[in-house]
Amino acid sequence: MVSPDTSRKISLAPLQGITDYHFRNAFNTHFIRIDKAYTPFLRLDKGDIKKSQIKDVLPENNKGLHLIPQILTNSVDEFIYFSKYLSDLNYKEINWNLGCPFPMITKRQMGSGLLPFPEKIEHILEKVLDIIPTKVSIKMRLGYENDGDILKILPILDKFPLSEIIIHARVGKQMYKGKPNIEAFEKCVGLSSHNICYNGDIDSVATFDKLNKQFKNINNWMIGRPAISNPFLIEEIKEGKTISASEKLERFSSLHSYLYEQLTGNLSGPGHTLSKMTHYWEYFSKSFSNSRKVYKKIKKTNTFSKFEENIHDIFNNEEWVA
Numbered sequence: 127m128v129s130p131d132t133s134r135k136i137s138l139a140p141l142q143g144i145t146d147y148h149f150r151n152a153f154n155t156h157f158i159r160i161d162k163a164y165t166p167f168l169r170l171d172k173g174d175i176k177k178s179q180i181k182d183v184l185p186e187n188n189k190g191l192h193l194i195p196q197i198l199t200n201s202v203d204e205f206i207y208f209s210k211y212l213s214d215l216n217y218k219e220i221n222w223n224l225g226c227p228f229p230m231i232t233k234r235q236m237g238s239g240l241l242p243f244p245e246k247i248e249h250i251l252e253k254v255l256d257i258i259p260t261k262v263s264i265k266m267r268l269g270y271e272n273d274g275d276i277l278k279i280l281p282i283l284d285k286f287p288l289s290e291i292i293i294h295a296r297v298g299k300q301m302y303k304g305k306p307n308i309e310a311f312e313k314c315v316g317l318s319s320h321n322i323c324y325n326g327d328i329d330s331v332a333t334f335d336k337l338n339k340q341f342k343n344i345n346n347w348m349i350g351r352p353a354i355s356n357p358f359l360i361e362e363i364k365e366g367k368t369i370s371a372s373e374k375l376e377r378f379s380s381l382h383s384y385l386y387e388q389l390t391g392n393l394s395g396p397g398h399t400l401s402k403m404t405h406y407w408e409y410f411s412k413s414f415s416n417s418r419k420v421y422k423k424i425k426k427t428n429t430f431s432k433f434e435e436n437i438h439d440i441f442n443n444e445e446w447v448a
């Protein structure tokens with residue numbers, strides 16, 4: 127069992143379509159308070175930020191959260207625009223996405239698609255950092271196609287005042303497949319004088335313990351998918367406590383009701399709400415016995431009443447196994 131360690135910070139990773147303000151608030155009010163959360167990336171669409179993305183960052187929708195908005199861009203002007211816009215909303219830091227692996231993004235040299243071009247990263251930081259009103263942190267992968275990219279980038283980043291570098295220890299081409307490359311991450315730690323945060327597949331207390339032992343100087347950790355499948359994971363890591371399966375099911379059920387109520391109150395019609403709930407259940411189902419059957423049941427649902435009936439069924443007949 128891990129002993130509580132208050133210097134250890136664990137943040138909730140951004141997941142587009144999942145960790146929106148409904149989810150962040152549900153999580154933050156029903157489980158351990160999150161040290162930090164990041165919004166899924168904001169992007170300019172024909173010069174504007176989408177309404178749904180604006181809603182997601184509005185401070186009134188994110189009360190009680192230490193939230194850092196994330197941006198996706200390779201343009202100096204857009205970077206400056208975002209920083210000013212978010213500073214006007216009172217944000218002190220923005221996070222630059224250099225990790226997105228999707229071809230639509232990478233082929234335009236954004237996200238992890240910018241990693242093979244260290245000189246462009248340097249140029250953007252040189253142009254923006256002195257004049258923008260917010261601090262900047264970076265979330266990046268090891269590289270786009272190979273993990274050598276980051277070895278060229280970290281010495282450049284050392285020249286700039288960044289608040290943190292979060293490293294998802296995969297390359298872009300891997301998408302979310304295969305394993306994080308811990309050896310490559312280890313090389314990065316020695317190459318940077320910035321605060322480094324580790325991210326990638328921290329899927330259990332045991333995995334966390336192993337990484338924590340290996341990287342004694344790392345105090346910042348980020349967890350995404352495993353904390354959505356099992357929202358107790360961060361609490362178990364931070365507080366070192368064991369929570370019974372029945373308590374977990376009860377507390378999860380309460381988070382679930384809150385999330386469902388928030389969505390039914392805010393989204394229009396069953397189609398939108400149920401597709402969103404299905405998205406969440408892709409992850410939640412992993413913590414239940416018969417997880418595939420559970421997910422299938424939710425996926426097939428197209429009315430509120432059937433959804434509620436299925437949820438009742440799952441909570442009464444399946445066990446929490448995570």
Ligand SMILES: Cc1cc2nc3c(=O)[nH]c(=O)nc-3n(C[C@H](O)[C@H](O)[C@H](O)COP(=O)(O)O)c2cc1C
Nearest residue numbers: 139140141142166167265294326327349350351352
């Ligand atoms: C569906 C999905 C959406 C994601 N959206 C974002 C995003 O908007 N910004 C970002 O930096 N990372 C995004 N990620 C990557 C996660 O933040 C995280 O780096 C990755 O899942 C590895 O961490 P994990 O193993 O703890 O989930 C996304 C991942 C998934 C699976």
